Amino acid sequence: MDVRALRYAVTLSRTLHFGRAAQAHFIAAQPFGRRIQALEREIGTPLFARTSRRVTLTPAGEHFLPRAATVLAQLDALVEQVEGPPHDSTLLRIGVLGFGLADLWPTVRALVEARCPSLDLVSVELDWENQYDALRSGEVDVALVHDVGGADDLVLDRALQLDRFAVVPAGSELADAERLTFADVADHRWVAPVGPQPGLADWGAAGDGRGRVAVRSPSGVPTAVATSGRLGLHAEPARRYFPHPGVRYVPLEGPKAGIAVASRPADRREAVAVFRAAARAAATADRNLIGP
Structure with a gap:
């Protein structure tokens, strides 16, 4: 909003x-x-x-x-709550996996601009393989990551908890379902995210695991599903951010997807603190506005 x-x-x-x-x-x-x-x-x-x-x-x-x-x-x-005067640096490199903060982007930008009017936000595209390492190496200053564990050396703030959706070929018998259970998809083959994080295997572990097709970034899931005929797994905003005529997005039972803001523990620059605070504030506002 x-x-x-x-x-x-x-x-x-x-x-x-x-x-x-x-x-x-x-x-x-x-x-x-x-x-x-x-x-x-x-x-x-x-x-x-x-x-x-x-x-x-x-x-x-x-x-x-x-x-x-x-x-x-x-x-x-x-x-x-971020201490100190308004920030006067000029650049903050933000690593973004997939849709990043999704619908929260306009609010976060507005909050950062209000606090740091001279700060330029530069987006760097990440994939599952480098979503943590780009931050560790200093390629980016802050990262928006799929929180699947394996980042104990970083500081992670969970910004979003998103419902999971099966990405289904448009011609599949599952495409018209209102909601799917694990039993519904147990006999289907899957595309799977590729990366070193241990939790990725758990996130993609649905079906029988036979002959999985590997994808390296969230944006690649719909195309992999459409071309392979297998199923994929995604979070709810993908329906809007990664539309594809060859697939349908169907709600699927299971744990939610966590999107987190990650930074290095030793990086105490105000631009990083302001961005983290803006993401927390935007997520809090979104929950409060859509809540009962």
Whole structure:
């Protein structure tokens, strides 16, 4: 969810005037209004009732916007816990495995930019084989990794816990299932992630294990499934970040996938601390906004 749009909506809920609310954020009224509309579409209901004379909150707005204000305050407080003045370095190299932080990216970027306005975030693509080693070697400053163990020498903060999905060939008898169990897939062959982490074998260990096809990065799973006819395993955001006409994503029972922010224990630079704090804050805000 776009943290800027949330800030715009909270300001509008207080001013009940599009022009004044837009001015408070140094943005023109038309793009301000478009961001409010996009937020309402994402939520699935209007937050504001507009007439030619006034703006009022809808019942949904009265329920949602105080909650959004609380979450925004928590976001700011969590990031401000990083000690010291705003950071003035220019570069932070972020190793990204697969979709990384998925839908949290806009919020994390906004929080980092607010704290470190001169900092450039540079993405470095990782695969399962080097997701930890790129950090250990200094190729990247912080890494977004599939947390499958084997990184006791690094500092890992679990940012996301994601439902697992089977990646199924579009022509398979499993493609139209609403949900799959291990019994449903027990006799099927699988593609498997390749990497030195001990937990990868457990993550990919489904079915009978015969003749697995190896893949080295999350983005390669759908193509491997489509071309081999085997099944694959992925986390929920892959449905949107790695679409493929030859596969279907079907919920599968089992432990969730963990996405973590990793850094070196001795690296105490403020840019690293700010990024870690922003990821924690964004994950907390996301849980609070979508929770009951």
